[in-house]
Amino acid sequence: MKTVLHKASDRGFANHGWLQANHSFSFANFFDAEKIQFGALRVLNDDVIAPSMGFSTHPHDNMEIITIPLKGTLKHKDSMGNQWETIKAGEVQVMSAGSGLLHSEMNANTDEYLSLFQIWIIPNKRNVEPRYDQQFFKAEDRQGQLQTLVTSIDTNDQGLKIHQDAKLSRIDLNQEQKFTYNTKTLKHGTYVMVISGEVEINEKTLKTRDAIGVSNTKSFNVITNLNSQLLFIEVPMS
Template sequence: MKTILHTAESRGKADHGWLNSYHSFSFANYHNPERMNFGVLRVLNDDTVSGGQGFGQHPHKNMEIISIPLKGDLEHKDSMGNTTVIKEGDVQVMSAGTGVFHSEYNKNKNEDVKFLQIWVFPKTQNVTPRYDQISTQDLAKKNSFYQILSPNKTDQGVWIHQDAWFSLGDFESGVTSTYTLNKVNNGLYLFVLEGNVNLKGQELKKRDGIGIWDTNKISITANSPSKLLVMEVPMEM
């Protein structure tokens, strides 16, 4: 098993006043040639948007874009005609494909919205743009990983145009859980949302990320009540 550690403090940071963003990989004005991507995982931004503020309409093309709200309500509008609000417990996916415009705003005036913005390179270029969102409340399981995204339209969770699987985990202190990869030669990027966990002697705290490859499974022990996001992705584009 090989690993690469990205501590919370080592991430790039952008403070725009209305937006505070931490970048696990190079993005916008943050450029680190050693942190361009992890396999097909291109962007992992940890965003906080002030009340009533947001991203104006902007374009995307040939990218799978996943948003996972952690707090508050995020309003989405796009050129496909979708106007929706996503909140904690939801997962949103947009396949940009041949091209799409969208905007994202904090729907509430008096509180921040916090969400993860994740970009994954697709395995198929120039697909027809599409949008979907789900609530994970009925999928959630305590003390085990549960799938929220896959390549398969009929699987649990949302789907994207890539051989990637995302899972969440909500663990009590002292619980050990194993994640088994779905596809040979895929890698894992583990991101700690809350708490403190141990991976084969490596301590990981809140907002630490670690890339893992050359293995078919991992075991994680929660040292405190912890929430985790696991992103299984192809290592070659």
């Protein structure tokens, strides 16, 4: 088993006033040669956006973009014809930028901060037709069991679809609970983000917003020290 530990305090941080951004990997003005990507996982941003603020219209291409609101409501519009779609906490949004698109993202609330993860995964197909989707996931369906959020468009598995042999999933675990995560193949690695709580993975202690990349193994164990919420991002490593 190979692991790489990313402590929350070691992430890149940018304070734009309206945006408080934490970068797990090199992004914008944050550069760390040891944190370019984890396999096909290129970006994991942990953002807090002020009321009524957000990202004005900007372009993307050839990237699979997943947005997970944790608190509050996001609104989104794009050049594919989607006009201010709302994505609430509990929902997940996917966007295949493919051959290119324009979009805007804003905090839909005028009196509440928006907290979200934005994840970029490098696709296995270039210049595909851009596509958009979103889905609601019940919190009770991840109590003590893995809840699949996103999988490959080439499979019939549950969840939203992207152009990559990847899987995103969540689980909520109680204190002193053990969970075994099984990887698809030895060519896949799994990036584990502790949304909240405290866990032990491979004899390493991870607290809220700490993360660990695990590769070269068929499975690994998670043991909770506190009630914990976890996000798993499993991607090809090459």
